[in-house]
Amino acid sequence: MSAYLIISLSIFVSAAAVIGAALFIVRGFTNDLTRAESDLANLALALQERTDGALQSIENVLRDVVGRIPQASLKADEFDRFAASNATKATLVGASHSLDQIIRIDLVNAQGRIVGSSNPHLIFDPIYLTDTSYYRALSTDTSLILYLSEPIRIRATGKRVLSLARKIKDTEGNFLGVIVSTIDLSHFERIYEDHLGTRSLAITLYRRDGIILAHSPNAKSAVGHRIWKPNTPLQRMIAKNSPTLIRDVSWIDKKERLVALYPLANYPGGIAVSRTVAELMAGRRLESRLIRFIAYLMDIAIDTVSLLGLKHVRTGILRAASESYLSRHDILTKLPNRLLFTEELKRTFLAAQRSGTDFALLLLDLNRFKDINDNYGHVAGDEIIQVVARRLRERLRRSDFIARIGGDEFAIIQRPIRGRPQITDLIMAIQAAMKVPCTVVNTEIDVGLSIGVAIASSDGKTSTELMRSADIALYAAKSDSNNSYRLYDANMKDSRTERRALEGALKSALENRELELHYQPILDLATNQMWGCEALVRWKHPTKGMIPPLQFIPTAEESGLIGPIGDWILEEACSTAMTWDLPLKVAINLSPVQFKCRDVFASVNKALNISGMPAHRLVLEITESVKLTDEASATLKRLKALGASISLDDFGTGYASMSYLRSFPFDKIKIDQSFVRGMTDSSDSRAIIKATIGLANDLKMSTTAEGVETEEQLNALRLAGASQAQGYLIAKPMPRESIAAFIADVQRAQQNNRDEQSPTRAIA
Ligand code: C2E
Ligand code: CA
Ligand code: CA
Numbered sequence: 001m002s003a004y005l006i007i008s009l010s011i012f013v014s015a016a017a018v019i020g021a022a023l024f025i026v027r028g029f030t031n032d033l034t035r036a037e038s039d040l041a042n043l044a045l046a047l048q049e050r051t052d053g054a055l056q057s058i059e060n061v062l063r064d065v066v067g068r069i070p071q072a073s074l075k076a077d078e079f080d081r082f083a084a085s086n087a088t089k090a091t092l093v094g095a096s097h098s099l100d101q102i103i104r105i106d107l108v109n110a111q112g113r114i115v116g117s118s119n120p121h122l123i124f125d126p127i128y129l130t131d132t133s134y135y136r137a138l139s140t141d142t143s144l145i146l147y148l149s150e151p152i153r154i155r156a157t158g159k160r161v162l163s164l165a166r167k168i169k170d171t172e173g174n175f176l177g178v179i180v181s182t183i184d185l186s187h188f189e190r191i192y193e194d195h196l197g198t199r200s201l202a203i204t205l206y207r208r209d210g211i212i213l214a215h216s217p218n219a220k221s222a223v224g225h226r227i228w229k230p231n232t233p234l235q236r237m238i239a240k241n242s243p244t245l246i247r248d249v250s251w252i253d254k255k256e257r258l259v260a261l262y263p264l265a266n267y268p269g270g271i272a273v274s275r276t277v278a279e280l281m282a283g284r285r286l287e288s289r290l291i292r293f294i295a296y297l298m299d300i301a302i303d304t305v306s307l308l309g310l311k312h313v314r315t316g317i318l319r320a321a322s323e324s325y326l327s328r329h330d331i332l333t334k335l336p337n338r339l340l341f342t343e344e345l346k347r348t349f350l351a352a353q354r355s356g357t358d359f360a361l362l363l364l365d366l367n368r369f370k371d372i373n374d375n376y377g378h379v380a381g382d383e384i385i386q387v388v389a390r391r392l393r394e395r396l397r398r399s400d401f402i403a404r405i406g407g408d409e410f411a412i413i414q415r416p417i418r419g420r421p422q423i424t425d426l427i428m429a430i431q432a433a434m435k436v437p438c439t440v441v442n443t444e445i446d447v448g449l450s451i452g453v454a455i456a457s458s459d460g461k462t463s464t465e466l467m468r469s470a471d472i473a474l475y476a477a478k479s480d481s482n483n484s485y486r487l488y489d490a491n492m493k494d495s496r497t498e499r500r501a502l503e504g505a506l507k508s509a510l511e512n513r514e515l516e517l518h519y520q521p522i523l524d525l526a527t528n529q530m531w532g533c534e535a536l537v538r539w540k541h542p543t544k545g546m547i548p549p550l551q552f553i554p555t556a557e558e559s560g561l562i563g564p565i566g567d568w569i570l571e572e573a574c575s576t577a578m579t580w581d582l583p584l585k586v587a588i589n590l591s592p593v594q595f596k597c598r599d600v601f602a603s604v605n606k607a608l609n610i611s612g613m614p615a616h617r618l619v620l621e622i623t624e625s626v627k628l629t630d631e632a633s634a635t636l637k638r639l640k641a642l643g644a645s646i647s648l649d650d651f652g653t654g655y656a657s658m659s660y661l662r663s664f665p666f667d668k669i670k671i672d673q674s675f676v677r678g679m680t681d682s683s684d685s686r687a688i689i690k691a692t693i694g695l696a697n698d699l700k701m702s703t704t705a706e707g708v709e710t711e712e713q714l715n716a717l718r719l720a721g722a723s724q725a726q727g728y729l730i731a732k733p734m735p736r737e738s739i740a741a742f743i744a745d746v747q748r749a750q751q752n753n754r755d756e757q758s759p760t761r762a763i764a
Helices: 002-068 076-084 086-097 133-140 186-193 233-240 277-282 285-307 311-326 338-355 369-376 378-394 420-435 463-479 495-511 553-559 562-577 592-597 600-611 630-642 657-662 673-678 683-698 711-720 736-756
Strands: 102-109 114-117 146-148 160-169 175-184 202-207 212-216 244-249 256-263 269-276 358-366 401-406 409-417 438-440 443-445 449-455 485-487 515-524 529-541 545-547 585-589 618-622 645-651 668-671 702-705
Touching (some): 002 160, 076 114, 086 102, 086 114, 233 256, 256 277, 338 401, 338 409, 338 463, 358 420, 358 463, 378 401, 378 420, 378 443, 420 485, 463 495, 515 585, 553 562, 585 645, 600 630, 618 630, 645 657, 668 683, 673 711, 683 711
Parallel strands (some): 449 485, 585 618
Antiparallel strands (some): 102 114, 102 175, 146 160, 358 409, 358 449, 401 409
């Protein structure tokens, strides 16, 4: 028995060690490869920018010359004379000398004849260029302005050159001719040679159709041929014209290469930078042979183990192998996890610094994911995460990197980037993808994302700083209701630091009596009389002025201060209502957190006892975010038994409004302002309002429409059968003294009405 145990244990230990070593090597190799990929991509980007710039400066010279041609006064037959003049000749000579890489500049007339040149040699016989590709293209294609020719070898000098030609038109748009520059391609080859660091590196400048314009180090054999063999992935990728990485066997040296492609920004062509896969693997060849040998031994070991019936040893070995993968990946989405992400971010940061390129870090967070989990269950939540991961991944390039770094948090490294528009383009694409609801467990669920962005070149000196900036931007995006994404800027305050300061100030606000309640009248539509008021809290900050509740209630909730603040609101509102001339209702908002940190029944009871207000005047407003646990339902039922009413606030804005409504016998539904606002021009809003009122009638509940601002809305709501209306049209929320006066007026008006028996409006 003990020998058996020792054998199995020793096999297990050695096997696990071997597996560990093998995985370590494989992982090292994968890391090398990712690093090589991003280095190649970065180099391609850098060279693309330089090449584009070099072509741009030549084009600027041509433009400048064209700018001096008096196109307005020139007819086609006068162009020849103008071009041949001494003044024009001087211009052309000056222009061709302005850049080293320009060998000559010629003016060609509409018939294809050279009529002016920077060339010092005199021309005796007319030279026609009607056979050149640029003349043919520019004289026939009306929409074409610029043409990049295939490369030519000048027999006399052996120089490889290229023509960059621009069309010249008169002011009426007629074709006058062409200005063409002959460019020395060795200029580009010299730029590329500077970068030929490693042995197998190759750099190619190609035209959109695949023709090689410049090649380092094999200019002689490659230039003029196509970079791809027909019908290969390389041909398709070049036709696609977007940056990518691809593996391809080069026809030039017959070697398998990892190729980074980067199209030029302003010219029909691109840069390809490549290294042989063999070189990338070189340092690892010995190791990979070792791995193969080890794997062979392992197979024997596992077979022996299986033969011996030691199943548990076999499972143990396999588990050891998978644990290494698991520690760096997320099982649900198969994406890299936070650990791998942090490493990758560091690597990308260093690589970008080395190559002088830029990248963006995007942090993405699902909105209200907790609500989704609570309402639909964790299975649905998991499915949503997978759907989102898939949609995000589909929007990325191969050079980008994505990880799931938390429950509902993703991170993207967008690399390389060439300016902000590229980032916003990606964000727009992501947001467009998220507009489609996710269908999980047969339900369509809308999922929103908040995105915070930091840019490597400006928003952090280290990867840690960059991460912090992106995080601050994400927080800003989350707290900005109009914007689902934010780019970090140095003025952006860390809202968490701000929140901590707010929390401190809020604590003393209650003691310093800085909180006050305002009251907004609610109109009963059946009787046209005032039904009651909703109490709305405000913070009269000693320096910042009046702070609206949405700016401090969340902080109060997070810090638990909502407990004592909520108690104060209940007592203050009930006491104030007792001072009114009419026994109107008072509606008070309850936060979901109050149900967690307080005995809500006891708090309400205390407020009623202190104020002496009868319970039937009290209405408690809760939103769907109050989880209707058995305990919460019991509390609400006891409050109802006491005589208070319960309203469902902000109806229609939550995830499961309908099922929520049926889970408790509410007395009243408050239709959210967004539907009232949409009423006049959205048939959807009208339909929702109608359906809600119908449903409320069926369930014997009343309805209050919120946010009524126009007569039109009020009339429509009357017609639709709403029970009450609340909004600026009727009255804005007002402080304690004003509401008392307001109610006194209403009371007087009602008195007069009764006295005169005339039905005029009681309030307005
Ligand atoms: P709510 O419960 O939906 O309150 C209605 C909000 O709509 C109030 O904003 C009110 O001033 C505003 N409002 C009323 N009529 C109109 C209108 O015609 N047009 C527009 N545009 N707005 C109108 P307020 O006072 O800023 O309160 C915002 C939210 O803060 C409330 O939404 C509620 O969720 C929360 N809140 C306010 N007071 C309290 C409180 O005492 N306790 C708790 N827990 N939450 C409160
Ligand atoms: Ca409310
Ligand atoms: Ca509301």
